[in-house]
Amino acid sequence: MSPFFELGLFVVLVGGFVGFIVWQYKKNQARKAAMMTFIASHGYGYIPRADDRTRYFRSPPFGQGYSPSAEHVVSGTVRGVPFETFAYQFTTRTRDSKGHMSTQTHPFQVTWIPLAQALPTMRLRTDNAFLRWGKSLGGRDLDTESEEFNNQWKVWCEDERIGHAILTPRMIEMFLKQEVMGRSYVFEGKALMTYVPGHTDLTETPSLVSLLADIASLIPPFLMEEP
Amino acid sequence: MELVIFGGIGFVVIVALWAIAQYNALVRLRNLVQEAWRQIDVELQRRHDLIPNLVETVKGYAKHEKATFEEVTKARTMAAAPGSSPAEQAMQENFLTQALGKLFAVAEAYPELKANQNFMQLQQELTNTEDRVAAGRRFYNANVRTINTKIETFPINIVANMFGFTRHEYFETDDVARTAPNVSF
Numbered sequence: 572m573s574p575f576f577e578l579g580l581f582v583v584l585v586g587g588f589v590g591f592i593v594w595q596y597k598k599n600q601a602r603k604a605a606m607m608t609f610i611a612s613h614g615y616g617y618i619p620r621a622d623d624r625t626r627y628f629r630s631p632p633f634g635q636g637y638s639p640s641a642e643h644v645v646s647g648t649v650r651g652v653p654f655e656t657f658a659y660q661f662t663t664r665t666r667d668s669k670g671h672m673s674t675q676t677h678p679f680q681v682t683w684i685p686l687a688q689a690l691p692t693m694r695l696r697t698d699n700a701f702l703r704w705g706k707s708l709g710g711r712d713l714d715t716e717s718e719e720f721n722n723q724w725k726v727w728c729e730d731e732r733i734g735h736a737i738l739t740p741r742m743i744e745m746f747l748k749q750e751v752m753g754r755s756y757v758f759e760g761k762a763l764m765t766y767v768p769g770h771t772d773l774t775e776t777p778s779l780v781s782l783l784a785d786i787a788s789l790i791p792p793f794l795m796e797e798p
Numbered sequence: 799m800e801l802v803i804f805g806g807i808g809f810v811v812i813v814a815l816w817a818i819a820q821y822n823a824l825v826r827l828r829n830l831v832q833e834a835w836r837q838i839d840v841e842l843q844r845r846h847d848l849i850p851n852l853v854e855t856v857k858g859y860a861k862h863e864k865a866t867f868e869e870v871t872k873a874r875t876m877a878a879a880p881g882s883s884p885a886e887q888a889m890q891e892n893f894l895t896q897a898l899g900k901l902f903a904v905a906e907a908y909p910e911l912k913a914n915q916n917f918m919q920l921q922q923e924l925t926n927t928e929d930r931v932a933a934g935r936r937f938y939n940a941n942v943r944t945i946n947t948k949i950e951t952f953p954i955n956i957v958a959n960m961f962g963f964t965r966h967e968y969f970e971t972d973d974v975a976r977t978a979p980n981v982s983f
Contacts, residue, residue, distance in 0.1 A: 735936040735940060736933030792926060793926045793930055
């Protein structure tokens with residue numbers, strides 16, 4: 572192999588790498604510019620980084636891994652409902668069979684709205700093979716009268732009595748709608764929170780907040796009364 | 799030979815431990831079902847307590863609807879009688895719900911009654927109480943479903959039969975939202 576070929580190959584590789592970095596940077600800049608335009612057009616508030624948000628919730632994806640961070644915190648109101656959405660991430664380390672350490676970053680987009688009264692924690696996750704395996708080993712799951720709902724969602728609730736109170740037939744119907752699927756939902760304290768893996772763009776935020784408000788409106792009024 | 803004896807003893811011990819665990823789980827579930835039923839009873843009592851006030855309030859405006867008042871009072875007395883099984887209680891609550899539906903239909907004909915603060919408040923309390931009953935019913939039925947499934951599932955049914963665990967009745971009432979007329983103020 573001639574030295575000129577090796578040099579050419581090296582230049583192409585370095586050029587490709589630099590090109591990739593520049594492309595990534597420009598893509599991020601464009602995403603950020605689009606986000607800022609969207610925020611300004613809707614009159615939302617913006618905080619670049621607020622790590623206190625990492626302590627807002629106890630339920631997963633919070634409280635896992637290390638170096639948690641919360642960035643791009645956007646807040647505002649939709650249909651008079653206040654909301655906040657932010658990019659949350661944490662990292663984990665794993666060691667392979669040869670003893671090599673590797674670090675993984677786990678990004679999530681978290682969106683939440685406040686509730687009038689605090690509720691015991693209830694988590695709803697779309698069913699998957701791993702959760703089914705967990706249940707077969709004795710994991711506790713809240714089952715409702717709807718077999719379709721039970722097949723679609725795995726529900727864990729701190730207080731099952733309250734869990735059954737929240738899961739009215741209309742609430743179950745809501746959780747069987749297509750637009751509700753594909754996300755996880757958490758009722759925790761005075762908040763209703765939803766999250767998805769990855770950082771999504773903000774264009775879906777107004778419809779997502781409307782969806783959360785619709786879910787919150789189906790909580791029976793007696794649970795939202797002053798204790 | 800010793801291996802067979804120790805193997806046999808080990809097997810018996812494992813089976814005994816499993817049976818104890820299943821027995822304890824069934825006892826825990828039975829207690830949960832009973833507690834859930836008591837909670838429904840409390841909410842039903844709250845519902846029954848609201849009805850005399852509601853009837854009195856309607857009476858103040860619609861004195862001639864004697865038959866409706868009597869029907870509600872009779873249904874309420876039957877529903878409030880102690881010692882009913884969940885199925886009997888459900889049937890009586892359904893009668894009461896139907897009678898209340900007629901009472902609210904009467905109220906529809908009296909605009910002044912519909913605007914009465916006390917009536918509106920009583921109706922709101924009744925709705926809240928019925929939501930509580932519905933929530934209690936879902937919790938109770940979920941626990942009944944769990945214990946009935948365990949009792950009928952092999953091999954737990956062996957332990958259940960040995961210790962006299964029996965199926966529990968579901969509490970199936972008509973949802974008020976489906977039967978009561980929509981009263982708008």
